Amino acid sequence: MRITFCCADSKPEPWLEGLRAALPQADVSLWQAGAPQADYGVVWSPPQQFFDEQPGLKAVFNTGAGVDALLKLRVAAHTQIVRLDDAGMSVQMAEYVCHAVIRHFREFGAYEADTRAGQWSFRKPRSRADFPVGVLGLGVLGERVARSLAQFDFPVHGWSQSARQIAGVRCWHGTDQRDDFLRQCKVLVCLLPLTPQTENLLSQRTLGLLRPGGYLINVARGAHVVDADLLALLDSGHLAGATLDVFRQEPLPAAHAFWKHPKITVTPHTSARTLRDESIAQIARKITAVHSGQSVAGTVDRDRGY
Numbered sequence: 001m002r003i004t005f006c007c008a009d010s011k012p013e014p015w016l017e018g019l020r021a022a023l024p025q026a027d028v029s030l031w032q033a034g035a036p037q038a039d040y041g042v043v044w045s046p047p048q049q050f051f052d053e054q055p056g057l058k059a060v061f062n063t064g065a066g067v068d069a070l071l072k073l074r075v076a077a078h079t080q081i082v083r084l085d086d087a088g089m090s091v092q093m094a095e096y097v098c099h100a101v102i103r104h105f106r107e108f109g110a111y112e113a114d115t116r117a118g119q120w121s122f123r124k125p126r127s128r129a130d131f132p133v134g135v136l137g138l139g140v141l142g143e144r145v146a147r148s149l150a151q152f153d154f155p156v157h158g159w160s161q162s163a164r165q166i167a168g169v170r171c172w173h174g175t176d177q178r179d180d181f182l183r184q185c186k187v188l189v190c191l192l193p194l195t196p197q198t199e200n201l202l203s204q205r206t207l208g209l210l211r212p213g214g215y216l217i218n219v220a221r222g223a224h225v226v227d228a229d230l231l232a233l234l235d236s237g238h239l240a241g242a243t244l245d246v247f248r249q250e251p252l253p254a255a256h257a258f259w260k261h262p263k264i265t266v267t268p269h270t271s272a273r274t275l276r277d278e279s280i281a282q283i284a285r286k287i288t289a290v291h292s293g294q295s296v297a298g299t300v301d302r303d304r305g306y
């Protein structure tokens with residue numbers, strides 16, 4: 001079996017060594033123009049040329065959870081697309097989101113500023129009941145995040161495409177229930193895949209439905225948010241703040257208003273990183289399964305877009 005590796009932004013050698021160790025019977029090599037046809041691809045943001053020159057791939061394994069960039073490319077219809085299915089990402093995402101929610105709820109940013117100024121002062125404790133948190137997307141990452149938030153006794157709501165049941169989470173689904181879901185929430189966490197249906201979903205109208213003093217945490221994709229609408233809602237005071245890990249253009253351009261906005265916390269797309277060892281182990285298991293004709297979790301439905 002031949003495997004070709006084509007991942008932008010990753011040092012190839014450790015991946016190649018890991019894949020060779022996990023699949024000793026396979027011929028694993030770094031893709032380059034003109035490389036021979038492989039059976040399987042391990043990819044992140046490959047160029048279109050990769051797929052044009054590899055029309056016979058049986059499957060490609062994405063080294064991330066989101067496949068929005070991959071689905072913009074022309075990929076042969078018979079090539080199965082498989083996303084990373086957790087592989088250590090959901091616990092990172094739960095840490096990141098719980099940290100952001102708790103930091104805002106407990107006003108730790110303001111406490112840090114006070115103590116840096118040598119001030120020993122207290123703020124009135126806030127009511128958890130007044131901080132319902134909504135999670136958009138209840139998939140591999142969203143469900144783990146919603147469950148983790150519920151552990152801290154926040155009222156938690158979740159919204160997905162199809163109906164879901166999660167202990168401790170009030171679940172909503174479908175476009176018909178979206179606005180009612182949003183009206184319940186003070187904090188909104190975005191963990192949707194980027195699809196034509198979800199692009200620009202977080203606009204003046206939808207974010208305007210959050211409770212006054214609302215807070216946005218976007219850890220999905222930058223194009224879910226209409227940047228100018230978010231800034232307007234922060235400046236009008238309807239939203240109290242935002243924590244943003246993902247942006248329309250990455251790295252976030254130096255002149256972008258998000259960098260210096262006093263109500264925005266920016267992180268550099270780091271909320272849930274691809275963990276190499278876990279990912280290699282998962283991809284190797286799945287290549288073996290696909291090669292022997294079995295189905296695998298994380299297979300992307302191209303019509304659905306995720």
Ligand code: NAP
Nearest residue numbers: 065066137138139140141142160161162193219220271272
């Ligand atoms: P997933 O398992 O595919 O789950 C997607 C969830 O979104 C599902 O619950 C799905 O509903 C729901 N959904 C999709 N389209 C919808 C729509 N039109 N209306 C309502 N609900 C919709 O994805 P995941 O693994 O949790 O990852 C989510 C996203 O996180 C990825 O696509 C990626 O963009 C982003 N991500 C970011 C980072 C980072 O470091 N910032 C890291 C990893 C991933 P159903 O349950 O009904 O299908």
Ligand code: GLV
Nearest residue numbers: 063064065066067
């Ligand atoms: C990262 O953003 C991913 O989709 O894995």
